[in-house]
Amino acid sequence: MADVSREFVGLESPLAPRAGAGGHPCQGLYHRPAGAWPRTAVIACHYNVDFAEHYLAEHLARRGYGFLGWNTRFRGNEAYFLLDHALAEIGVGVRWLRERAGVERVVLLGNSGGGSLMAAYQSQAVAPNVTPSGDRAAEAIAELAPGDFYVSLAAHPGRPDVLTAWLDPSVTDEADPLSVDPALDPYDPANGPPFDAGFQAAYRAAQLARNHRITDWAERRLAALRGGRAADRLFHTYRSWADLRMIDPAIEPSSRPPGRCYAGDPKAANYGVFGIGMQSTLRTWLSMWGMRTSQCRAAPHLARITLPALVVHANGDSGVYESDARGIHAGLAGEDRELHLLEGDHYFRRPAGAREELADLVAGWLGARGA
Known part of the structure; x- marks a missing residue:
């Protein structure tokens, strides 16, 4: 060649x-x-x-x-x-x-x-x-x-689709990366794997709801900043390695290695400091990550x-x-x-x-x- x-x-x-x-x-x-x-x-x-x-x-x-x-x-x-x-x-x-x-x-x-x-x-x-x-x-x-x-x-x-599919919806406080709702915790053995259809449906709905909550907050913060000294601000979005497919290989079976994500073990990655969308400005969240606002x-x-x-x-x-x-x-x-x-x-x-x-x-x- x-x-x-x-x-x-x-x-x-x-x-x-x-x-x-x-x-x-x-x-x-x-x-x-x-x-x-x-x-x-x-x-x-x-x-x-x-x-x-x-x-x-x-x-x-x-x-x-x-x-x-x-x-x-x-x-x-x-x-x-x-x-x-x-x-x-x-x-x-x-x-x-x-x-x-x-x-x-x-x-x-x-x-x-x-x-x-x-x-x-x-x-x-x-x-x-x-x-x-x-x-x-x-x-x-x-x-x-x-x-x-x-x-x-x-x-x-x-970008908003993949982030939402990976978001951990058990986060109860966006300012606390360790906060958790046990009923939605994908890493609590009481919930699976395997994850039944009811848990999967509730989980996906809660992921979307979390995305919308962050969008609502970003829009409110931008409105509050208008006319002030700052036009934007940075914030963090924690725990974004929690797609149920990363944990349970029976969901959409393929030849992928079981129990793995791009960053290795998904549970360790989920509580780590590297992840997509982990840091954004308010405007960037609305432009890239918000399911309702992003193009x-x-x-x-x-x-x-x-x-x-x-x-x-x-x-x-x-x-x-x-x-x-x-x-x-x-x-x-x-x-x-x-x-x-x-x-x-x-x-x-x-x-x-x-x-x-x-x-x-x-x-x-x-x-x-x-x-």
Whole structure:
């Protein structure tokens, strides 16, 4: 296979200045076959994970494609995320591919959390719908360049959806990470596993109720801050490793390792200090995590995507489930859409050869469509 050329790309943002130390807000790595400038290229981006050296980049470059692993200024900076700003900065990367790299066909790859983010980008590009946070942001996302293909890879149905599915609803006091309602405690053996249907239904309803309570509180706090010295504030959301599927493998059976989450043992992770959505500003909660307020949910955006689309699910995934992939596939608006279930963990590190199989699938799917 071809050698791979890598180029650092650092670009201005329409909504944020270059750092005083010199760093550009928008940064990434462009991978391509050495000595070639492909006409089709992938761009992959996430809400906060650094995708510059995405694991598929070299594999697809060796198969003749360009791959821009792209980061907005929110990489590693999730607590301050704003969707409209991120979409504007993804647009910077897409324009670079078309105008500077000579790309004619752009593949929007949404991996993991990036699935709903890249869906929101295409949705905004074809039918502007994202609520802007200000006049400058409104202008920056008014005319985004659309993609030509959409790939959903080991993706969940959106940031508020996945957080709510993982939230521990037994928290009784948001200021106390150890507070617990025994009747809803997923780690109390009296409740399971196995978890009966009644407990599961009550648990899911309580998870949604907890999300709504935090949203209500955030809205009240923002209203109270208006006209004062502070326009926003930080807060913590504790205990977000408590999806019943992480604890009970009989719920949505798959080849995933039982009793595990991305952070290892879910009970230890749940009471630890690392987790999605653990720190937010009030505005970020409303933009990213609130089920009632966030536009980071995939479903409305998928309904505007008519591009040829590929949905790939990893059967051994510990945090994204087959029902998620099937829901994404069903939610797409285009007729040309495929769903593939492959063996592998969330990032296809296992089994041996999983990434090669995945790259062959993506390249073959694109090639069959003339890309």
